[in-house]
Amino acid sequence: MDKLSFEFANREGLFISHSDSSNSRVIMREGASLDALLEIQRRFPHGLELLSVSEPEFQQKLQNFYQAQSEDFEDSIFESEQLWREEDIELLAEGDEAPITKLFNRMLSQAIRRKASDIHVEPFRGQLSIRFRIDGVLQEIQTLSGELAPRLCSRIKVLAKLDIAEQRLPQDGRMTVNLAGKPIDLRISTIPANHGERLVMRILDKSQQQLSIAQLGMPEQLLKEFKKSIRQSNGLILVTGPTGAGKTSTLYAALQDIHSSEKNILTVEDPIEYELAGIGQVPVNPAIDMGFAKALRAILRQDPDVLMVGEIRDSETANIAVQASLTGHLVLSTLHTNNANEAINRLLDLEQESFLLASAIKAILAQRLLRKLCSHCRVESHITPEQAHQLGHSTLAGQKIFETGQCSECDETGYSGRVSVFELIVMDKNNQSKLHKIQQNNSSDSGENNRFNTVQNSSLHSHCIDRLLAGDTSYEEILRVHNLTGSE
Numbered sequence: 001m002d003k004l005s006f007e008f009a010n011r012e013g014l015f016i017s018h019s020d021s022s023n024s025r026v027i028m029r030e031g032a033s034l035d036a037l038l039e040i041q042r043r044f045p046h047g048l049e050l051l052s053v054s055e056p057e058f059q060q061k062l063q064n065f066y067q068a069q070s071e072d073f074e075d076s077i078f079e080s081e082q083l084w085r086e087e088d089i090e091l092l093a094e095g096d097e098a099p100i101t102k103l104f105n106r107m108l109s110q111a112i113r114r115k116a117s118d119i120h121v122e123p124f125r126g127q128l129s130i131r132f133r134i135d136g137v138l139q140e141i142q143t144l145s146g147e148l149a150p151r152l153c154s155r156i157k158v159l160a161k162l163d164i165a166e167q168r169l170p171q172d173g174r175m176t177v178n179l180a181g182k183p184i185d186l187r188i189s190t191i192p193a194n195h196g197e198r199l200v201m202r203i204l205d206k207s208q209q210q211l212s213i214a215q216l217g218m219p220e221q222l223l224k225e226f227k228k229s230i231r232q233s234n235g236l237i238l239v240t241g242p243t244g245a246g247k248t249s250t251l252y253a254a255l256q257d258i259h260s261s262e263k264n265i266l267t268v269e270d271p272i273e274y275e276l277a278g279i280g281q282v283p284v285n286p287a288i289d290m291g292f293a294k295a296l297r298a299i300l301r302q303d304p305d306v307l308m309v310g311e312i313r314d315s316e317t318a319n320i321a322v323q324a325s326l327t328g329h330l331v332l333s334t335l336h337t338n339n340a341n342e343a344i345n346r347l348l349d350l351e352q353e354s355f356l357l358a359s360a361i362k363a364i365l366a367q368r369l370l371r372k373l374c375s376h377c378r379v380e381s382h383i384t385p386e387q388a389h390q391l392g393h394s395t396l397a398g399q400k401i402f403e404t405g406q407c408s409e410c411d412e413t414g415y416s417g418r419v420s421v422f423e424l425i426v427m428d429k430n431n432q433s434k435l436h437k438i439q440q441n442n443s444s445d446s447g448e449n450n451r452f453n454t455v456q457n458s459s460l461h462s463h464c465i466d467r468l469l470a471g472d473t474s475y476e477e478i479l480r481v482h483n484l485t486g487s488e
Helices: 006-012 034-043 055-067 071-079 095-113 148-159 220-230 247-258 292-299 315-326 340-349 354-360 385-391 429-437 460-469 475-481
Strands: 014-019 023-029 047-053 116-124 127-134 137-145 171-179 182-193 196-205 235-240 265-269 280-283 306-309 330-335 361-373 379-382 400-403 415-426
Touching (some): 006 014, 006 055, 014 055, 023 034, 023 055, 047 055, 095 116, 095 137, 095 171, 095 182, 127 148, 148 196, 220 235, 220 247, 220 361, 220 415, 235 247, 235 315, 247 306, 247 361, 280 292, 292 306, 292 315, 306 315, 315 330, 315 354, 330 340, 340 354, 340 361, 340 415, 354 361, 354 429, 400 460, 400 475, 415 460, 460 475
Parallel strands (some): 023 047, 235 361, 265 280, 265 306, 306 330
Antiparallel strands (some): 014 023, 116 127, 116 196, 127 137, 182 196, 361 415, 379 400
């Protein structure tokens, strides 16, 4: 099909979605250029079928159509200077750097199309490795000549406004690009290594719609209890899990759920990942001694109703967060622990008194992300006796589950997207009583006496099994993400 260039379609407000020997279907936005329509009539003398749509609908259809063209879409966006607004970074270059610019653009475009969260640019002896983190797992994408490494790294550092002459110290930066009408925020981190600078880019798609709290995938009763907790006027709500478990997304969803014009909501983040409408967001800046504790003390003077602290890392931040929750504020934050039970032990290790925690904490949510089986190629299987033993339930042997397949829809990985698993501790009277009895000298004891009751007595382990039996994920994925000890 004689397809219009993306630049022309985006500028003039119309494009041809289908064309054959009898007619062409033209999708146009309201107020599209009549001169452009006349030009199309000249180039396509057979009949035209016109479809007029609103501006937002036109932009969505335009992106979907050209992205579906894959390679043609990549070529068109690299040739179009009009796609980059003046306030955005100009990715197009001329002269000797043009091949490197095109390599960077293709790498970025492919990463976004494959929904990668990070791009790793890693120089080794004689070669340059490009890897994408997709659904939480790094995948080798391409191996290039090692000679390209310093040029590609310099190009990215220039765009991120980093010092290209400094190759001995780590550097951090960021840039915003506008890819086919979609604003993409990139966080850049460099570090010197033995074969050159290693570089990682975190991709944050600003146009990506944030999940609502109902879309997080919590079981019904757990969701009900969690929503009840975040709607309280004061207290401490904690979300725990390792890096990449989706903790920030859960906090953002919680803030959006309780946001209203009657509440002053402020956050302290490192860094701000997504902008939340109507919510004040404060970035930490260690370079000027603006850490979590200092920022938290400052925003407490801003008459807040709800506070979100990106992470409790030290005893000072923990102390301020606990005191704020006890003085009429709702405080939401994260901790890096393996489960909800360990979050309390972690706070005790950060020199917080158990009787204060019993009053401050309202709920602790632990979560993980599991890769979701591709619905197009998953293969039916059954739980073996050995797997049932590892899962801690011998009665599961013979139950139907699914394993990974391979198809073009999932790039032969067997997985597409991710699903969440959760466990929730609500600080009811029973759990408060247990916490009161914990003494500081055995705060790190994780035995049965220190285990707190979870909602419906569920756990990350049991939710993993539920996901397995529902066909959402595979046994191997559970083994990768969650330690199986043969019992709960």
